[in-house]
Amino acid sequence: MNSLFSLSAVILAGGASTRMGAPKALLRWRGEPVAARLARIFVEACGEAWIVLGHGAAAVHAGLPVVRGARVVVNPDPGRGMLSSLQCGLRAARGAAGVFFLPVDYPAISGRTIVAMCEAWYGASWTPILAPRHGGRRGHPVLVSRAVAGELLRLDSGRPAHTVIRASEERVRYVDVDDAAIHRDADDPESFAALEREFGR
Numbered sequence: 001m002n003s004l005f006s007l008s009a010v011i012l013a014g015g016a017s018t019r020m021g022a023p024k025a026l027l028r029w030r031g032e033p034v035a036a037r038l039a040r041i042f043v044e045a046c047g048e049a050w051i052v053l054g055h056g057a058a059a060v061h062a063g064l065p066v067v068r069g070a071r072v073v074v075n076p077d078p079g080r081g082m083l084s085s086l087q088c089g090l091r092a093a094r095g096a097a098g099v100f101f102l103p104v105d106y107p108a109i110s111g112r113t114i115v116a117m118c119e120a121w122y123g124a125s126w127t128p129i130l131a132p133r134h135g136g137r138r139g140h141p142v143l144v145s146r147a148v149a150g151e152l153l154r155l156d157s158g159r160p161a162h163t164v165i166r167a168s169e170e171r172v173r174y175v176d177v178d179d180a181a182i183h184r185d186a187d188d189p190e191s192f193a194a195l196e197r198e199f200g201r
Contacts (some may be wrong), residue, residue, distance in 0.1 A: 008096035009042035010089030014054025014078040015102040018024035034107040041111035043069035054078025084157040108181035108199035128171040139182025
């Protein structure tokens with residue numbers, strides 16, 4: 001991909017899933033592995049997605065179905081933290097004008113949210129950072145311009161991405177969505193079960 005208008009997406013699935021007790025990427029959500037489902041809705045909205053794997057990458061990759069338009073990239077040192085996985089994904093998506101990123105911890109995000117953010121991106125003259133908002137609260141995923149992606153790539157891997165994202169609030173534009181799942185992550189079986197009860201219909 002190499003276009004002034006193209007969008008890509010990075011799904012962060014490199015963690016060890018210690019509290020969950022199983023790879024989050026392979027948990028089933030509405031009949032699909034979570035990482036495959038997220039990749040599919042991003043591909044449907046913007047055409048491309050990268051799934052970043054790390055711990056247990058070979059086994060997780062083997063458990064994922066092929067999603068047309070989605071590819072896997074492996075973080076060789078996931079122990080350095082989530083930013084290192086994000087940087088792997090941003091390097092893979094370097095040709096895009098804008099890049100979404102989302103931890104695999106958010107399985108219930110609606111495809112309509114992604115579409116609304118794409119429409120807002122294409123409808124704006126220039127937006128460094130786009131974020132969804134529900135009930136007055138920002139959430140995930142975040143969509144960043146190529147310039148902001150460059151700032152994230154220059155961060156030391158031990159620092160969090162919000163060092164850049166929240167550094168200057170005036171750069172962030174919000175898209176109001178009817179999707180409470182933008183706030184809801186799942187780190188353990190109990191929280192995943194709660195998400196299924198609330199959003200899994």
